[in-house]
Amino acid sequence: MTVVPPADESAQVAARVERRWATMSIVIVLLLATAAALIGLQHATMPQGRVETIDAARLHLSGEFVESNLGTAVEPDGSVTVRAIGQQYSFVPDCLLVPTDTPITFRATSPDVVHGFLIVGTNINTMLVPGYVASIRARFSNPGEHLMPCQEFCGVGHEGMWARVKVIDKAEFTRLSAGKRRMSCAD
Amino acid sequence: MLTSRRLIIAHFWLAFGLFGLALLLGAWQMLMRSPLSGWIENPEWYYRSLTAHGTVMAYVFPTLIAMGFGYAISESALEQPLIGRRWAWAGFWLVAVGSVTAVVPVALGRASVLYTFYPPLIGNGFYYVGIVLAVVGSWIWVALMSINLRIWKRANPGKPVPLAMFANVAGSYLWAWTAVGAALELLLQIIPVAFGLVSTIDAGLARIFFSWTLHAIVYFWLFPTYIAYYTIVPRAIGGRVYSDAMSRIAFVLFLVVAMPIGIHHAFMDPEVGAGFKFVHSVFTALVALPTLLTVFTICASVEIAARLRGGRGLFGWVTALPWRNPIMLALAFSFVMLGFGGAGGLINMSYQLDTSIHNTQWITGHFHLIFGGAIVIMYFAIAYDLWPHLTGRPLASLGLMRLQLWLWFVGMIVTTFPWHWVGILGMPRRMAFFDYGDPALAPLAFSVVLSVLGGFILVLSGLLFLVVLLRGHRTAPAEAGPYRFAEALHPPVSVPAVLNGYGLWVGLMIALTVSNYGYPILQLAVRSDTAVQAVYVGGSR
Numbered sequence: 001m002t003v004v005p006p007a008d009e010s011a012q013v014a015a016r017v018e019r020r021w022a023t024m025s026i027v028i029v030l031l032l033a034t035a036a037a038l039i040g041l042q043h044a045t046m047p048q049g050r051v052e053t054i055d056a057a058r059l060h061l062s063g064e065f066v067e068s069n070l071g072t073a074v075e076p077d078g079s080v081t082v083r084a085i086g087q088q089y090s091f092v093p094d095c096l097l098v099p100t101d102t103p104i105t106f107r108a109t110s111p112d113v114v115h116g117f118l119i120v121g122t123n124i125n126t127m128l129v130p131g132y133v134a135s136i137r138a139r140f141s142n143p144g145e146h147l148m149p150c151q152e153f154c155g156v157g158h159e160g161m162w163a164r165v166k167v168i169d170k171a172e173f174t175r176l177s178a179g180k181r182r183m184s185c186a187d
Numbered sequence: 188m189l190t191s192r193r194l195i196i197a198h199f200w201l202a203f204g205l206f207g208l209a210l211l212l213g214a215w216q217m218l219m220r221s222p223l224s225g226w227i228e229n230p231e232w233y234y235r236s237l238t239a240h241g242t243v244m245a246y247v248f249p250t251l252i253a254m255g256f257g258y259a260i261s262e263s264a265l266e267q268p269l270i271g272r273r274w275a276w277a278g279f280w281l282v283a284v285g286s287v288t289a290v291v292p293v294a295l296g297r298a299s300v301l302y303t304f305y306p307p308l309i310g311n312g313f314y315y316v317g318i319v320l321a322v323v324g325s326w327i328w329v330a331l332m333s334i335n336l337r338i339w340k341r342a343n344p345g346k347p348v349p350l351a352m353f354a355n356v357a358g359s360y361l362w363a364w365t366a367v368g369a370a371l372e373l374l375l376q377i378i379p380v381a382f383g384l385v386s387t388i389d390a391g392l393a394r395i396f397f398s399w400t401l402h403a404i405v406y407f408w409l410f411p412t413y414i415a416y417y418t419i420v421p422r423a424i425g426g427r428v429y430s431d432a433m434s435r436i437a438f439v440l441f442l443v444v445a446m447p448i449g450i451h452h453a454f455m456d457p458e459v460g461a462g463f464k465f466v467h468s469v470f471t472a473l474v475a476l477p478t479l480l481t482v483f484t485i486c487a488s489v490e491i492a493a494r495l496r497g498g499r500g501l502f503g504w505v506t507a508l509p510w511r512n513p514i515m516l517a518l519a520f521s522f523v524m525l526g527f528g529g530a531g532g533l534i535n536m537s538y539q540l541d542t543s544i545h546n547t548q549w550i551t552g553h554f555h556l557i558f559g560g561a562i563v564i565m566y567f568a569i570a571y572d573l574w575p576h577l578t579g580r581p582l583a584s585l586g587l588m589r590l591q592l593w594l595w596f597v598g599m600i601v602t603t604f605p606w607h608w609v610g611i612l613g614m615p616r617r618m619a620f621f622d623y624g625d626p627a628l629a630p631l632a633f634s635v636v637l638s639v640l641g642g643f644i645l646v647l648s649g650l651l652f653l654v655v656l657l658r659g660h661r662t663a664p665a666e667a668g669p670y671r672f673a674e675a676l677h678p679p680v681s682v683p684a685v686l687n688g689y690g691l692w693v694g695l696m697i698a699l700t701v702s703n704y705g706y707p708i709l710q711l712a713v714r715s716d717t718a719v720q721a722v723y724v725g726g727s728r
Contacts, residue, residue, distance in 0.1 A: 011677050025479035032472045036537050045539040047461040056719040113722050120613030123542035129391050131717035132457040147627050151546035151615040156231045159618040
């Protein structure tokens with residue numbers, strides 16, 4: 001014979017167990033949100049801070065994304081800016097050249113439809129939306145080659161839209177970049 | 188007391204018929220992009236197929252299930268015949284005609300823009316018009332659910348709304364509101380361009396409108412599944428719902444927090460600033476709460492069934508569960524897939540982790556595991572549970588049903604786990620072809636082949652499912668009795684007004700949408716310099 005507790009008592013037990021679980025769930029959720037906030041505050045990985053717009057129809061005529069300005073540029077402070085365009089169905093330049101151990105800013109946009117910018121094997125990943133400029137900061141530790149596919153459907157040629165990123169040793173990059181305004185793997 | 192059986196069967200058959208076709212397309216796509224196939228001669232076919240697969244699976248199939256199941260819930264939980272059955276048929280035909288209108292241009296290759304639209308790519312206008320028609324049809328369902336509940340409340344003042352109907356109407360309100368985002372994108376932006384009235388479009392604004400729909404739609408897909416967890420499973424396995432009040436809280440929480448989180452789909456987008464991305468990331472963490480509560484309530488409800496069947500011990504009761512019952516099996520599979528999929532979701536919701544897998548095959552794996560796995564396997568369970576009450580004939584073969592569920596579970600795991608893996612390796616989504624001869628891509632080949640095998644297992648399971656339902660129309664008639672939902676362990680005598688209606692929750696849903704979407708939308712809507720030239724697809728116009 002088992003003793004059956006009265007119904008209201010069992011309801012209280014049930015409510016207590018349930019409250020304990022609900023509290024635990026809320027704590028888990030708060031922990032997750034706090035972790036995201038802390039990482040953001042330390043700027044370990046941060047989304048682009050502000051929205052930057054650009055006239056997509058006139059990219060090729062003037063301004064930052066004219067063809068002669070695309071590729072890798074060494075800034076006066078020693079950092080590197082890489083400018084690129086994703087268009088149906090290729091990237092310009094189609095092979096980006098970057099040094100190791102250097103702060104790098106990728107700035108890219110699209111003159112036609114939405115494309116994606118993903119450097120395989122890294123967490124460098126952004127959308128290229130026409131009318132807007134994507135800007136992300138990164139740093140490479142090791143030399144090597146990475147694939148850079150368009151990660152967003154952009155039309156029937158989407159599957160052919162692949163570029164490469166070549167990371168070379170900082171010293172070699174400095175030697176190659178002497179006297180050059182803009183660089184890509186072709187240099 | 189199901190009196191609108193033909194109406195409900197029509198919804199289910201149209202849903203599952205289209206599901207079967209879209210499933211075949213999905214498997215074909217997996218084959219084409221794998222090392223098992225050579226060069227795809229015309230990649231356009233792939234994107235055409237992908238557009239049809241996504242349009243059917245994301246819009247038509249789950250909407251029809253929610254509608255059909257919703258009518259069944261309204262009639263049986265409220266024990267009153269459906270009011271407005273003619274309107275319900277009108278809604279059904281709007282969805283059917285809308286689907287055909289949308290799919291014809293897709294089949295002709297005039298709208299290969301994927302179900303997520305992606306302006307400034309613009310397909311044939313009738314593709315978008317068809318989707319709008321289907322959504323309008325589903326809004327008739329929303330109105331009918333609300334009206335039926337109101338009439339019942341008037342006849343039963345002060346009585347607690349049955350849990351199944353309470354959740355069903357919450358789901359319909361969520362859908363009504365979340366569909367507004369895509370509706371605004373279609374009506375204000377895309378359709379005028381598609382019919383040539385305007386030639387430019389703000390792609391960034393369109394992406395924000397779409398994100399309004401894109402996340403909460405997942406919870407709309409989830410509602411029938413959760414209703415089955417709470418109100419079908421405990422009854423089918425001989426248990427009780429652990430807590431009626433907590434169940435209601437879980438459903439209204441979905442209504443509130445499913446909406447203001449969609450911008451996590453735009454974490455990597457340049458048209459939204461960092462602040463709103465953070466806000467949406469935090470709210471996305473909140474949406475884990477109703478699911479955590481559900482996991483507890485359902486496990487506890489299942490434990491009650493096991494103990495009533497003589498189960499003993501801290502975990503020993505698990506062996507006392509009716510494992511040969513297909514509903515029990517479906518629940519277990521669904522929970523396993525929800526667990527893995529949910530863990531993946533926690534990764535996606537964090538901006539920092541998302542950067543590694545955004546728009547890779549990881550994402551494809553994630554939502555197939557959650558939607559195709561955890562959610563759809565319960566759609567199967569709903570159909571199995573409801574079918575005898577709709578046809579007046581029992582489903583003959585429990586063994587076949589178990590085999591079908593096992594195959595779906597195994598197939599989904601074999602499909603999606605390798606997808607997650609190649610996603611981590613950086614394999615992008617939605618590509619018609621990969622050159623596996625490239626040394627950088629060759630390591631993906633084995634995993635991709637594995638997932639194709641999973642896709643074939645899913646096709647087999649899908650066919651078996653249709654066979655079981657078809658055979659269910661041919662067995663000897665036997666009245667299945669009234670369709671009932673699970674009872675609570677402590678059935679509610681009265682429910683606080685706030686958990687017996689939606690005023691507060693719908694108010695919060697709208698307020699949070701305005702606070703979390705108002706600025707990002709207005710900021711772009713007021714400026715004209717971000718509009719870009721439309722890129723029309725599909726040849727001559």
